[in-house]
Amino acid sequence: MAKVEVKSSCLVPMAANDMNTGGGMSRMELTPWDLQFLLLDPIQKGILFHKPSQSHDQQLLQRTTIIDHLKNSLSHTLAFFPPLAGRLAAATTVENTTTTCFFVDCNNSGAEFTHAVAGEVCVSDILEPKYIPEIVSSFFSLDGVANCEGISKPLLGVQVTELVDGLFISCTANHAVIDGTSFWHFINSWSEISRGFDKISKMPLFEPWFPSNGGSINGLVNIPLPPLEQILLQRNHVMPPPPLLQRVFHFSKESVAKLKAKANSEAGRDKIVISSLQAVCAHLWRSIARNNNRNNCRTQIRSQEEVCSISLLIGARARIPLADGYFGNGAYIAKTSISETELVQNGLGYAGLKINAFVAKQNREEVVKFVEDWIEKPTMLRKGSIISNLLITSSPRHNVYGSDFGWGKPLAVRSGKGQKFDGKMTTFPAAEGGGIDVEACLAPETMHAVEDDAEFLEAFTI
DSSP: OOOOEEEEEEEEOOOOOTTOSOTTOOEEEOOHHHHTTTTSOOEEEEEEEEOOOOOGGGHHHHHHHHHHHHHHHHHHHHTTOGGGGSEEEEEOOSSOTTSBEEEEEOOOOOEEEEEEEOTTOOHHHHHSSSSOOGGGGGGOSSTTOOGGGGGTSOSEEEEEEEOSSEEEEEEEEOTTTOOHHHHHHHHHHHHHHHTTOSSOSSOOBOOOOOOTTOOEETTEEOOOBOOHHHHHHHHHOOOOOOOOEEEEEEEOHHHHHHHHHHHHHHTTOSSOOSOHHHHHHHHHHHHHHHHHHHHTOSOSSOOTTOEEEEEEEEEOTTTTTOOTTBOSOOEEEEEEEEEHHHHHHSOHHHHHHHHHHHHHHOOHHHHHHHHHHHHHSOOOOOTTOOOOSEEEEEOTTSOGGGOOOSSOOOSEEEEOSTTOOTTEEEEEEOTTSSOEEEEEEEOHHHHHHHHTOHHHHTTOBO
């Protein structure tokens, strides 16, 4: 079995940079959007490249140059993103010493940088198998570290893994500090610095958003949480996940367009109402419902009134709206449900309209209400607390394939094993543009049933 050998690991501080906007930044407050993720795993995403072509005599020099170059460019990029070089900090308020307030201490303790080698693994070994190989999870650092452990652990872990003919560059980022939008903002910025830019094209904005009742006391944002010891104890009471299979379903640009047209046609609308992503989500939702029903995957006893739910990551950035470059989390999870019979017996357009109507209800008022309610009664998400047949995360709008570090665009994107469970769907843009890739994580029985589902298969390209 192929192995990954760690060659070196170190902490990389941010470089001195007169052009950065956060050089004098000492701390960053955390919002309810951030704090809700304290008990969960960090974001783990990585991109696969072919190695830059070099002659045989230059290979040893190339290895040293690439690793040192990426480490140096990371340091300069962190100068524009001071929180990612810091650590979480906890403080008790004078008013209540039994509760804790969290923030980011921008103390430049550094991000973790790991150089690893998978000397028997080729690019084709990652891209060609039907299921994502288990070795991919070894391409990520800080594995098993919870977000709340950012008190003592790096908030960002980078691992550069050399393959026989490629490179896999991964980032593990604390989800209580950063969301997918800010994650890819950082990766895109790092790739710019790697290509020789002196300054990144879009500066991050470190101005956390709070509603009117999110005031501060003595300089601390007044969102009291349980002491860190209690939070860690809650984190430890988690059952290990059951066996899962992971596979990337590729919806080409043409497939997405057909699904979108079909959904809107069935919905009987003269103008386009159901978006491309909503049509793909509806297609996934109906297939999971059909195949759960057929295989009894989750329950032994089922009824005609079995409820089938879908959870969506609702973005707050456009709804508030937040400024372009806003750094941190700007999203929350919302769920809607209908009966399994209703979902399966009606068409794609019906499911698409249900998703469209639910998303439309998530307006500015709902976003603000979520934050205000959370401040009044903080509730942190836990592993296993997202009870849903389907959870759609990430976004096909992220600029994944714009991350050119100087030797061409990525070949593919993959995620680590953090926060994986039956029914999680991670969406990415497809490499060719206009398409959508869905990294599906399912119980083996459900995955095999989906793979035999003719209605599902006709809509995408493997």
